[in-house]
Amino acid sequence: MSHPAFPFGPALLFCPADRPDRYAKAAERADAVILDLEDAVAEPAKSAARESLVANPIDPDKVIVRVNPASTPHLVDDLQALRRTPYRTVMLAKAEGTADLVGLHGYDVIALCETARGVLAAAEIAHVPIVSALMWGAEDLVASLGGGSSRHADGRYRDVAQHARSQVLLAAGAHGVAAIDAVHLDLADAEGLRAEAEDAAALGFRATACVHPDQVAVVREAYAPDPERLAWARALLAEAAVRERDGVFSFRGQMVDAPLMRQAEAVVRRARA
Structure with missing residues (x-):
């Protein structure tokens, strides 16, 4: 089955969609910027974030737009705004099945499998032709299980997070799409980020998502082969x-x-x- 090619380099940087002053800088610093309409934007600011997305266009070849989950009423409004932009790569938050992809045809879709249902459905989601990549997420996954922490005190992922990471990677590989590794939230732990990114690159992940510009160089160096x-x-x-x-x-x-x-x-x- 044919899937869209994954056109981005290894360091993807999240940027809140309600901060248009940061769009261009984030795109310059990273291999692609993820303009985020979901978790980075508070409920009262979502409408303004959509308007900012439309009113402040940057190079569409370096932009991924994270939209809200299909289970929320926000997705319809997100897609209406998206149609007014040149952007054609969409990250669907909390993807939990193929039905969530209805309405996204015409876009290259990065499905974010970050709940228990999403991880279990990763292979079915990856099989859909519009899907160009899968990404996993640890924090929402653990929250969906009723847990309170994805990592041990020393920074290592707990077993269920490691399992989800592996399952999403295997699903992506089995269906010929790219896999994107989760964010590293401890901004002071550059060595931990480096170790995870090196491991991701060795295993076949195509990119790692970043939450701060300082993480970009660490990820790029980790993905560069010896x-x-x-x-x-x-x-x-x-x-x-x-x-x-x-x-x-x-x-x-x-x-x-x-x-x-x-x-x-x-x-x-x-x-x-």
């Missing part, structure tokens, strides 16, 4: 092209097969991003 690994990947692919190899062969003393070739391709793709 120079030695990149040189190895490029040399391997060049050797395979020269030899026109499509089976098992030896390269620098290592047996190379199709999975290793795909890993080399992923390393080069990360470098390009």
Whole structure:
């Protein structure tokens, strides 16, 4: 099944839609800006946020608009405002099933699977052709379970959050769409963010969402492949092209097969991003 390509680099930065003074700066700092009509905007300010979205256009190639969940009355108004903008990539908050995607045709959709229902429905959602990516979220997930904390005292995710992260990644990979890793809310914990982003990149996530501009550089560095690994990947692919190899062969003393070739391709793709 064909899905829209994921056009963004690894560092996506949230920006409240009711702060148009920050739009351009956020877009400059990150690989894409997520203009947020949902959690970052208080209920009384949502109408003004929509008007700000319409009145302050920036480069649509660097914009994702997070709209409110399908279970709320806000989504209809969000989509009406969106039609008055040049933006065509939408992040649907708290996606919980394919029915939530009705009304989003014509857009590239990033489905945010951040509740128990959403995580369990991730594979079905990823199968819908308009979906270009899945993202997961820890805090709303734990809240949907009646819990109070997604992490241990040392900063590690609790098991259920790790499970949800893996399930959303597997669902995205199974259906050929991108996976986006969740935000790291502890702004002072740059090393924790770096470790999570490095792990995300190694596992095949295409991006990590950020909540502060200072996190962008950390994420970009984490997603950039090690120079030695990149040189190895490029040399391997060049050797395979020269030899026109499509089976098992030896390269620098290592047996190379199709999975290793795909890993080399992923390393080069990360470098390009």
